[in-house]
Every structure is written in structure tokens, then in C-alpha cells.
Amino acid sequence: QMNRQFGEGEQQTLIIAHRGSKGTHPENTMVAFLEALEVGAEGIELDVHLSKDGIPVVIHDETLERTTNGKGWVKDYTVEELKCFEASAEFGAEHKEATIPTLEETLEWLASTQLLLNIELKNGLLPYPTMEEKIVELVNKYSLEERIIFSSFNHYSLVKLHQLQPEIETAILFMEGLYEPWNYAKSIGAKGLHCYLPVAQPLLLQRAREEGTPVRPFTVNEEAHIRALIQGGSSAIITDFPEKALQIRRSL
Ligand code: G3P
Numbered sequence: 001q002m003n004r005q006f007g008e009g010e011q012q013t014l015i016i017a018h019r020g021s022k023g024t025h026p027e028n029t030m031v032a033f034l035e036a037l038e039v040g041a042e043g044i045e046l047d048v049h050l051s052k053d054g055i056p057v058v059i060h061d062e063t064l065e066r067t068t069n070g071k072g073w074v075k076d077y078t079v080e081e082l083k084c085f086e087a088s089a090e091f092g093a094e095h096k097e098a099t100i101p102t103l104e105e106t107l108e109w110l111a112s113t114q115l116l117l118n119i120e121l122k123n124g125l126l127p128y129p130t131m132e133e134k135i136v137e138l139v140n141k142y143s144l145e146e147r148i149i150f151s152s153f154n155h156y157s158l159v160k161l162h163q164l165q166p167e168i169e170t171a172i173l174f175m176e177g178l179y180e181p182w183n184y185a186k187s188i189g190a191k192g193l194h195c196y197l198p199v200a201q202p203l204l205l206q207r208a209r210e211e212g213t214p215v216r217p218f219t220v221n222e223e224a225h226i227r228a229l230i231q232g233g234s235s236a237i238i239t240d241f242p243e244k245a246l247q248i249r250r251s252l
């Protein structure tokens with residue numbers, strides 16, 4: 001079993017595969033998740049919306065056009081309908097078998113691995129009123145509390161998640177410099193700092209470490225950035241290229 005707090009007590013920078021292995025496989029699909037497992041990533045990050053029938057589904061955008069051959073809003077289709085779309089739009093003829101996973105299918109699979117999972121709730125634009133309850137219920141059903149981190153740009157949602165299930169770590173997503181973000185995170189019951197890469201400067205990494213606060217910047221794809229964050233003691237990095245990041249980590 002991995003350390004329960006992603007990064008806490010870990011010396012090594014963990015490699016988290018962004019939307020699965022987004023750089024090489026169709027994002028947020030089982031092929032991308034399997035790739036992350038095969039190359040040896042410690043964790044996966046994925047994005048969740050709710051379908052018309054209120055089921056948590058794994059897809060990044062509110063709409064279908066960019067990543068699938070469907071059109072319109074995810075929230076306007078039932079799971080059964082969503083399952084009919086190909087979810088490999090950015091990969092041409094390759095990976096035509098890829099479909100939109102439900103969160104439940106993904107968790108069921110994850111339970112058979114040792115992977116950590118960062119579930120990002122995409123409830124910034126659309127409110128999805130019961131989303132937190134549904135996701136917490138699924139995590140509890142598969143007893144994955146110790147391997148999950150919830151994150152969201154919607155920090156009200158993080159407060160709600162923490163109230164529903166305080167055993168599961170919540171992490172704040174943010175794009176720009178916050179003053180002493182570890183204090184802010186603690187004030188809303190959150191632990192991790194999931195910041196945009198340019199925010200993750202050496203001083204922030206050092207101060208966060210002194211505060212016992214894990215930092216997991218996104219999206220870290222350039223070799224120089226991967227190297228700098230590993231050498232700077234980042235708890236984890238969220239990357240589109242887990243295989244490459246692991247090679248760099250091994251070479252240091
Ligand atoms: O969770 C980190 C990162 O995934 C947030 O941005 O747009 O890739 O979901 P985005």
C-alpha cells in the first residue's frame with residue numbers, strides 16, 4: 001500500500017499521469033490509464049462531469065467536440081448515450097475503441113492496482129449540485145479513501161467534500177500566486193497545493209515542505225521543468241508524459 005497521504009513522508013517526487021497519459025494516448029480513457037500503469041507511474045489524474053442521468057463520467061470539457069465524435073454538452077446525454085461516442089478524436093484512426101469511462105468503471109479497475117488517483121471535479125462552470133455526494137459514495141463503495149485526492153478549482157466544493165468525508169485528502173487547484181497557500185488550504189480543510197507550473201518556484205517548494213504541505217504542480221511536460229521540480233523536492237508532478245518523466249527521474 002502506498003503512503004496514505006500522497007507525497008507525505010515520500011522522498012521521491014511521484015509521477016502522476018495527467019488525464020491518463022494524455023501526451024501519447026486519448027485523454028481520460030482506459031487506454032491512457034492502462035498506459036500510465038504499464039510505464040510505472042505512481043498515480044493518475046482525471047476529470048469528472050455528471051451525465052444527464054446524474055452519473056459521474058470521466059471527461060475534461062463540458063462539451064464533447066474536442067475529445068469525441070459527439071456534439072453538445074455532456075450534461076445533455078445519458079451514460080448510455082455517451083457510451084456510443086468514440087473518445088479518441090485527437091488520435092485520428094488510432095484507438096477508435098476508446099470510450100468515455102464512468103468514474104465507477106475507473107474506480108473498479110483502480111482497486112485492482114496500487115495506483116493513486118487524483119479526481120478533479122469539473123464543477124467550476126456548471127454547478128452539478130449532487131456531484132460531491134455521488135463521488136464520495138463511489139470512493140467509499142470501493143474502499144479507496146486512502147488512495148484518492150480530490151481537487152477542484154471550485155473551493156466551495158472542496159469544503160463540501162471535506163465535510164462529507166474528512167478522511168479523503170482535498171487539494172486546492174490554483175493558477176496564480178497565493179500568499180502562504182498552505183495556510184489558506186488548511187483554512188478550508190485542504191492539504192495539497194495543485195498549482196499551475198509557473199507558481200511552483202523553489203521558495204514555494206521549500207516553504208511548503210517546511211509546512212508539511214504537498215505540492216503537485218501541473219502540467220509539467222518539458223524536460224527542464226521535470227528535472228527542476230524533482231531536484232527542488234516537489235511532492236509530485238502532474239504530467240502528460242509519465243514515461244518520459246520516469247526516465248528523467250531515474251537518470252537523476
Ligand atoms: O489537475 C491539474 C490539471 O489537470 C488542471 O487543469 O485543465 O488540465 O484539468 P486541466
Ligand code: CA
Binds near residue numbers: 045046047120
Ligand atoms: Ca484536470
